[in-house]
Structure formats: C-alpha cells, structure tokens
Amino acid sequence: MIRNLTALAAILALSVPAAAQEEPRAAPSPNEIVAQAQPSEWKEIAAEDLLVMRLADDADGQERKVVIQLMPAPFSQGWVQNIRTFARAHWYDNITVNRVQDNYVVQWGDVNYDNPEATGEPKPLPEGLRVMGEADYLAAGLHRAVDKLGNGSVLASDPYASKTYVFNGWPIATDARALLAWPTHCYGMVGVGRNLSPDTGTGAELYTVIGQAPRHLDRNIALVGRIVEGMEHLSSLPRGHGDLGFYAADEADKRTPILSVRVASDLPEAERPRFEYLSTEGETFARYADARANRRDPFFIVPAGGADVCNIPVPIRRIAE
Amino acid sequence: MIRNLTALAAILALSVPAAAQEEPRAAPSPNEIVAQAQPSEWKEIAAEDLLVMRLADDADGQERKVVIQLMPAPFSQGWVQNIRTFARAHWYDNITVNRVQDNYVVQWGDVNYDNPEATGEPKPLPEGLRVMGEADYLAAGLHRAVDKLGNGSVLASDPYASKTYVFNGWPIATDARALLAWPTHCYGMVGVGRNLSPDTGTGAELYTVIGQAPRHLDRNIALVGRIVEGMEHLSSLPRGHGDLGFYAADEADKRTPILSVRVASDLPEAERPRFEYLSTEGETFARYADARANRRDPFFIVPAGGADVCNIPVPIRRIAE
Numbered sequence: 001m002i003r004n005l006t007a008l009a010a011i012l013a014l015s016v017p018a019a020a021q022e023e024p025r026a027a028p029s030p031n032e033i034v035a036q037a038q039p040s041e042w043k044e045i046a047a048e049d050l051l052v053m054r055l056a057d058d059a060d061g062q063e064r065k066v067v068i069q070l071m072p073a074p075f076s077q078g079w080v081q082n083i084r085t086f087a088r089a090h091w092y093d094n095i096t097v098n099r100v101q102d103n104y105v106v107q108w109g110d111v112n113y114d115n116p117e118a119t120g121e122p123k124p125l126p127e128g129l130r131v132m133g134e135a136d137y138l139a140a141g142l143h144r145a146v147d148k149l150g151n152g153s154v155l156a157s158d159p160y161a162s163k164t165y166v167f168n169g170w171p172i173a174t175d176a177r178a179l180l181a182w183p184t185h186c187y188g189m190v191g192v193g194r195n196l197s198p199d200t201g202t203g204a205e206l207y208t209v210i211g212q213a214p215r216h217l218d219r220n221i222a223l224v225g226r227i228v229e230g231m232e233h234l235s236s237l238p239r240g241h242g243d244l245g246f247y248a249a250d251e252a253d254k255r256t257p258i259l260s261v262r263v264a265s266d267l268p269e270a271e272r273p274r275f276e277y278l279s280t281e282g283e284t285f286a287r288y289a290d291a292r293a294n295r296r297d298p299f300f301i302v303p304a305g306g307a308d309v310c311n312i313p314v315p316i317r318r319i320a321e
Numbered sequence: 322m323i324r325n326l327t328a329l330a331a332i333l334a335l336s337v338p339a340a341a342q343e344e345p346r347a348a349p350s351p352n353e354i355v356a357q358a359q360p361s362e363w364k365e366i367a368a369e370d371l372l373v374m375r376l377a378d379d380a381d382g383q384e385r386k387v388v389i390q391l392m393p394a395p396f397s398q399g400w401v402q403n404i405r406t407f408a409r410a411h412w413y414d415n416i417t418v419n420r421v422q423d424n425y426v427v428q429w430g431d432v433n434y435d436n437p438e439a440t441g442e443p444k445p446l447p448e449g450l451r452v453m454g455e456a457d458y459l460a461a462g463l464h465r466a467v468d469k470l471g472n473g474s475v476l477a478s479d480p481y482a483s484k485t486y487v488f489n490g491w492p493i494a495t496d497a498r499a500l501l502a503w504p505t506h507c508y509g510m511v512g513v514g515r516n517l518s519p520d521t522g523t524g525a526e527l528y529t530v531i532g533q534a535p536r537h538l539d540r541n542i543a544l545v546g547r548i549v550e551g552m553e554h555l556s557s558l559p560r561g562h563g564d565l566g567f568y569a570a571d572e573a574d575k576r577t578p579i580l581s582v583r584v585a586s587d588l589p590e591a592e593r594p595r596f597e598y599l600s601t602e603g604e605t606f607a608r609y610a611d612a613r614a615n616r617r618d619p620f621f622i623v624p625a626g627g628a629d630v631c632n633i634p635v636p637i638r639r640i641a642e
Contacts, residue, residue: 102553103508159627187424187533212508216625232423232560239553302540306480310533
C-alpha cells in the first residue's frame, strides 16, 4: 500500500551489483537500515524545542526524566508557545500525573483543575497565554512543501484520512489535496487536555498516548509534541481506577509528582540534552519506511505490504557527547 | 470509511420520532450505547475458553490475576489446544514474565527457553503437543459465514489488509474475497512466541500487545486469544533494558513470577470467572462501531469518519453474580 516507496525499493534492488546478488544475504531490519544512515541525514532538534520533565524518583530511588520534543511550525504553535510560558513560569513544578487510562492516555496537570477528585482551588495561570481556536487544530499550505518534496513518504489512505505522511520529522494526515494537514495521535505523542468545545485548552493539562493510536482525537485536540526519551516512566505507571482512568480518591498516593519542567535551552549547557532525528526526506528514511511496511528480515514470512503512519516511528537518538 | 454502518446510522436517525427531534439531545457515547444493549445480545464465553493466570502479588501485597480468552474456531485451534495442555500439566506454574518492550509486547515463558539471559536448561515440554504449520496462521472458508451475515461490520481496507471485520467477537482481516482470514494484532491480543521459520511455536512462550497494533506480525505468528481482565498487571510492568526489551542480567529481579495458569473450567465452580461479550452481529454492536468511527458525543467536534479494526474493541464484561 505504500506508494513510491515500493518503486524506490525496486530501484535500490536493481542497483545491487551482480556479484553481490550471487550470495543471498538476510535483508536488513528497519533498525539496521537506520544504523547505516549518513551523519548528514541526522538533524539536530533545537534546544528551544525540547522540554525536560523530571518526575519524583521511583520507589528504588532512581531518577526519572522524560524528554519531550515540541512540534515545529506550522502546527499548534500557539499552544507550543504557551507550554514554554508555563515552563518558564515554573508553573508545572509540583503538578502531578492524575490520570493513567490503560490503552489510552497518561495525563498530568494541576490536580485541582478539571479532575473528578479535585479537593481545592486550581492554581492561577501565568500571564501571557495565547487563546487558540479550533481552526488551529489544522494547518494550511503544507501541500506546497509536500509537492516540492515529490511526496517521498506519502502513505496510503487509512480509515482516518485521505492521505498520511511522515513529513518534516512528524506523522501527519491531510485531506485529499493536502490543503489542510494535521498531526496524528500516535503512541507517545503529546496533546493538550481541554474542556468541552469551544474550549481548546491552554497547555496546563498535557497527556501522552500509551496504547493504540486514538486517531479519533485527531482534529479534535491540539497535538504539541512527542516523548523522545523516558516514555517508559509514564507508560508503566499504575493505572487509575476512577472515571476515565483518573486516580480515585482512595488511590491519591499513586499520583506521581512532577518536580520540574524546563525548556532545554534554559538549562546550563552541561545539563542540556541533545537529540537528533533521522531526516524523513532522505533516502535512508525511505528505505526504513519501506522495510517497516515490508519486513524481509529473517523472522518474517509474509511482508504486510503496507504500514500505518503510526507504525513508522521517526528514529530519534541522543547525540553522542 | 465504514461501509454499511453509516447507512445503518442513517436509518436509525430517520427512525427517531419527530417529537424527540425537536429537543436536541447529546448523542450517546460508544459506552452509553453498549450499556443499552439487550441482555440477549450478550454471549457467555465458555469456561473452557478462559484461562486464569495468577501473577505473584504486587509490592503492596495485592493479588494480580489476568484472565485470557482463547480464540474460537476456525483460528489457531492447534495452538489453543496446546495451551490447554500446558495449563493442565501445570507447566506454566512458576514461569516468569521475561520481556517487556515498550510500545510492543509483554512476553512470558520459561526464562531458560530462547532468552538472551538464560542461565540453565529449559524445562521439558509436556506430552501430547500438536505441531502446527505456517498455513495454520490463516483460516479458510470464513467468507461463507461472512456472506450469510450480510457483512454487518465490514470495515474499509487498511494499510495491512483488503478488508477488516469484527466478526464472531474478534477482529479479523481478510484478502479481497475473504477466502483467507486471519486475526489481527490489536492491543491486548495474545500470541505464540516462536523461533525463526519454519518454527511456529508450541504455546510455551506467550506474549500480549501493549502498544500500537503491530499488524506486521499478522500472518507471521499465531494469535490465540486476548486479555479480558487484568491487562494493567502486564501493561504497567517495568520495561526491560536488554535486547528486544528482555530483562537484562542485572535486572533479573524485575521478572514477575507467574504462580499458576488454569483453564477456568478446571477450577472449582466458586472460583470460576464468568464473562460475556457483546454479539458483534447484533444491532447494538453496529451502532457502537458506528459511534466509535463517528464520535458525536459532546467532547467531539469533527467525527473521524472511520475507525481502525483495532479501535473498535469488542465489549467484554464480567457476568454479575
């Protein structure tokens, strides 16, 4: 079902020298393909786009840090800027993880804001927050960029969208002509909790996806980023047993404290994590995506022939010191 | 993208009396629709098809039980029978959870079988196991049953299959003419670990899906059931840091012991859990599936217009005592 990638794979296969073809070798796995990428195919993520969230130490006294990459333009920039505002006001310090709903989301924020088990007044919001509209769940004009790139990583339609792409480092979906585009709710993506429409949320309440992609939330909530390190510290938290997976009154002790959230560029240089992602417009990513859709490494018997946009996660790694 | 369901929804909408239409009400959520099902739409799961897996108590001394529903014919019946054989030989008693790979699988079995960190000899297998072939990953003849049902819950194609269905209580995919069908790797489904082809696994090593549906495993591994209760006891386990998410040698203490696995029909009647699922061929399921694909309850602004087969989980509940 992956268009163009199959064609690319055919070209690559034909370009293997005859000598090499005589001795059949195991096809590389997606990870092996990524490991072969040229250094120039890796793109550094700006420190301004990384958040470092420190949770309380675990029961064994081990430090738990989660690193979030914020989403670049043209998506959700008002909320992204609000999140930097919250972090710089230290507003997130001492909030808690309040909701862990299996196969759905982990959500953190002020326990007294929009929580069935609230016991006090919500803390006041910082100055300077932007108010975003529902139209901002979508971005326009992306088709011009996509067209210029020759649709290198266009995937087939899926039940949720006319087209899906992995574009500029992110999973996105579009209408048939790509006039409107939106990011997709894949595992590990981070979104902005909100109340009923027309509320669009400020960024005070955030969640990440810990199960099957809840793509029905696409275009209904702002996605603002994804977890790039430490996902397990959220995904393995004990599940909540109140409504919607919130921790109930009698399990308030399960709420994990969030000690601090900082924009990486605000940290002393020695503490600043550095990450890079594999360019989604390069040859290696095209080979990787094709291999995800058509597994030919030794374990597999029948290649799927396609892959969901949420099953082609963008390779991201720490930059070696 | 859901065919027929939309048509059904249109019929249902038209059938609302004019008086009721004058006062617009919030559309029911998928769960509210399920709560309205007639008792006759719930089907009891045979005790022979339920496994009760008891894990060691958690750190707080709380009991942890996981209930697995085994898959009915025509799928994977050789492996399913093997699993009953393992359970009845008490072979699974005192095995451990050896692998927890984030956004992928939790796997349990004999730590000395096919584990990078094995330290001893694998335990001998019980007598009477069937050896299954790769052709058994697929079932034939289902199209006759599907045709008879009028394709009530046929979903659109997705990147992995020509057609997907929720049929006879299970998520399945088929080729274009439904001549061959196979179950799909959705969240919570249980499969049989295996070595490289032509090995197909015995049922000694089992895993469940804890992330985005790894549909590339469809047709490559036997699926034998799904978790119907206690999923959180597996999905929230600490992640492993060895290769493929196996617990590394220095985290062997994270392996959760499995105290026992019993076929429910072998338990004393008082200990036998009873479960029922919502018939996937009834009117309520059709409305539920349509509502999952087109959320109209108050939180939503834009209905997705479709749903992945793994995003329409079959409602399953305990039978009230």
